[in-house]
Structures are given as C-alpha cells and as structure tokens.
Amino acid sequence: MPELEVSRRERKKEETKERIVHAAFQLFRKRGVDATTVEEICEKADVAKGTFFNYFPRKEAVFGHLSLQWVADAEQRLGAILAKGLPAWHKVLDVFIEFATFYEEDRKLSKHLLMEWTRCAHDPTDETCRRWDELGEHVVRQLQATGELRRDVDPASVHRVLADVYHSTIMMWLEPPQPPFPLKAEIRKRLSLVVEGLAPRGKEAK
C-alpha cells in the first residue's frame, strides 16, 4: 500500500471533487446559485447526482472548498508578515482588505459564499473554521507579544470581534442593489475603530 505516493483512488477522488467544484462555479456565475440545480452541476461534471452528495452535504457547501483555499492563503501571507517584525498590524489589515477584492467582483456569488461561511463559522468540527480561528488568535497573540495590542484581553475574543466586523461589513455592502459605500474604505474604518480601542494602555503604552 503506497502511503506517501497518493494512490490512484485518492487522485481520482480529488479529480472528481475538483470537477464538481469547477462545474458548480461556472454555473453559479452564469446563472446564479438559486437558478442552478444540482443535476445541472452533475451533468456538467459528468457524475451522478448521488455522487455530488458524497462530496458535499449541501448544494452550497461547494463554497466551503473556496473558503478553505483562502484560509490556507491567509496562513501563508500572515505568517510571512509576522516573521518580518513590526509594525505588523497595518500589513495584516492590508491582507484582509486585499481579499475583499473578490467580493467586489461578483456580488451575487459573494453573498452566497458569505452565507455559507456564516453557516459553518461557528461549527467546531469544520476544518476551515478551526484553522481560521487558530490563525486569527495566533496573529492577535503575536501582536500582543510585540506590544501592538494591549495584553489584558482574551485573544479569542479579539479575533472574533475583528472577524465578525469584517464579514458583516462585507455582508452589508453586498445587500442593496447599489453599494452605498466603498467597501475597502469602510472595512478599514471599522476595523481601525476596534483596533484603536485595543492600543496598549497605561504603563504598557510606550
């Protein structure tokens, strides 16, 4: 049993999953999520309908695949930033603002993506969620260690506050027919608001 070399079985599995994801996003973009049926996705991906549900528990769960890639990407970039030293906070913010580019491109799609994210966001068994929380808390702890954030606050709470403000700002921006404000500026504004309040206090402050 070749363990390190991925077996043919594993390869085929990945291929099938990839085909389904690819087909799904193509149709989602063209026709919209609601107007796309699972059968259409399966037809395009050349699999049976049952196969789809072997890979994803819900139609919308294909978005989870994308979210996982993002988290992996964020892990890379933020790791590099933190390794470089101070001042890190603004660079961290920049990474998240850059991610927002995606949302600006296809608002309809982004809305479904975020709804699915929200659905899984608090599920501790979800890998994406777990890694996202670990990443966020790690970043906060680092910023506390270097003195950019006050140390008398719980890293998990800080991470969640920032993450929630980030996502719900995007959610609000996505809703109306015409965006009422520039997305990236508003994200910067709101997150900065929170972070300002997290500046080191008293004798901790430089």
Place this chain on the structure above:
Amino acid sequence: MPELEVSRRERKKEETKERIVHAAFQLFRKRGVDATTVEEICEKADVAKGTFFNYFPRKEAVFGHLSLQWVADAEQRLGAILAKGLPAWHKVLDVFIEFATFYEEDRKLSKHLLMEWTRCAHDPTDETCRRWDELGEHVVRQLQATGELRRDVDPASVHRVLADVYHSTIMMWLEPPQPPFPLKAEIRKRLSLVVEGLAPRGKEAK
C-alpha cells in the same frame, strides 16, 4: 368605511397571522424547526398551506414576527433610558444583555431565529431591520451628544460594529453541544472592549 376602528377584515387578518405564529412556535419548540413542516403548522393553525405563504414568504420568516416585537420593546426601553440622562451606556448594555436571556432558554430555536435575522439584517426593505438600524444609530448619536462616545466616528458604523459583535457572540455561543462560556459575561466583555476604544479622545475627554 371605518378607518380608525380596525375593520373586521383587519382583525381577522391579525388573528390568522397570530394563529399561524403561535402554532409554528409550539411545533418548533417541541419538534425542532427542521422537523416541522409547513403543513403541520397549517393544520394546527387551521388554515390551508397557501394561506401560510400569504403571510410569510418562507417557513422561517415567522421568526421575523418575534424580532419585530423585540425591536419595538427595545425602542421603548432605550427611549426611557436616554430620557433619563447620564450615564446611559451601561444601562443600554444592560438592556441588550437582558435580551440574551431568551437565547439561553432554547438554544436550538435561537439558532434558527438568529439565522433568519442575519438573512434579513441587511435588507433595507425589511421593516425590522430599518427600525433596528434607526434605533441603534439614534442611541449612538445620543451618546455622542452627551459626551459618552467620541464624536469623530460615524454613528452608523459604530452601531453596526456593536450590533454585529453582539449577534455573532450569541451565534458562537449557540453552536457547540455544550456552551463554552457564560453568554452574558462574554457579551459584556466584547462590547465593552469596543466601547472602551470609543471613549472620547484628547481635548474631548473630560
């Protein structure tokens, strides 16, 4: 046409709606939301299935009825608090923390309630949403006027940040099989975190 006296028609309409809501919540509590079908609700409320959808666009939309009552309640209480003068912030916080009692009572139900709230939260045509945002922004403006919050920040942004932190804290608390932290304490912690950062600065500070 008696305009001020609500007509029989209006009364019956309200009655029917109330019956549907009542039946729905009874079943939701007993059997769970997903396990309850619209037909069961209608049977209990003694109306036809089509009637349900004359009143609510989705099965879960019955939660909106509850949300609206809450917002009306919050309008009352917060109005009274603001009328009384300083210091208002902690009293405002207490109101929201008291609302959290409901969430602690039925976690399964609360999760669906919050999901429906999230779904409508950014829809400008939704009355509940509109009044909630107006209320929140009003409160922030008042707190700014009395000097409890710094004045150089956008009331709408502040309201949204606080509201999002509030709701997502609850959402996180609702998720796992066993609550990992005391809900009300965590809400207080996180909201205070944000508000601390919103304290008046520089020459504004007393």
Place this chain on the structure above:
DNA sequence: CTTCAATAATGACCGTAGTCATGATTAGAC
C-alpha cells in the same frame, strides 16, 4: 337586496434538494 371590486383563502400542483439500497471498483492478502 344586488352588484362589484378588492382582498383573502384554498389546495392541487411542481421542481428540486437530499436519501438510500444497490451495484461497480479498487487494492491488498493469499
């Protein structure tokens, strides 16, 4: 009392998400 327009109730109907029993592939053991 009759007419009429507006509004509300109805339930047959439809489309699709998601399930599940069955059959096909795989990879290792001998």
Place this chain on the structure above:
DNA sequence: GTCTAATCATGACTACGGTCATTATTGAAG
C-alpha cells in the same frame, strides 16, 4: 489469478417548500 472488504458511484425515489389559478368573503355603493 482469486477472494474479500472497503470504498465509491449510481439513479430511482421521496418529502417538502413554495407557486398560482381559482374560489370565497368582505364591505361599500346604488
């Protein structure tokens, strides 16, 4: 090669959310 157990693919099937054309009720006007 053959056997076996695990894994994966399949598509018929079901149950339910949601729609819509039709019918019934309402209340005011003549």
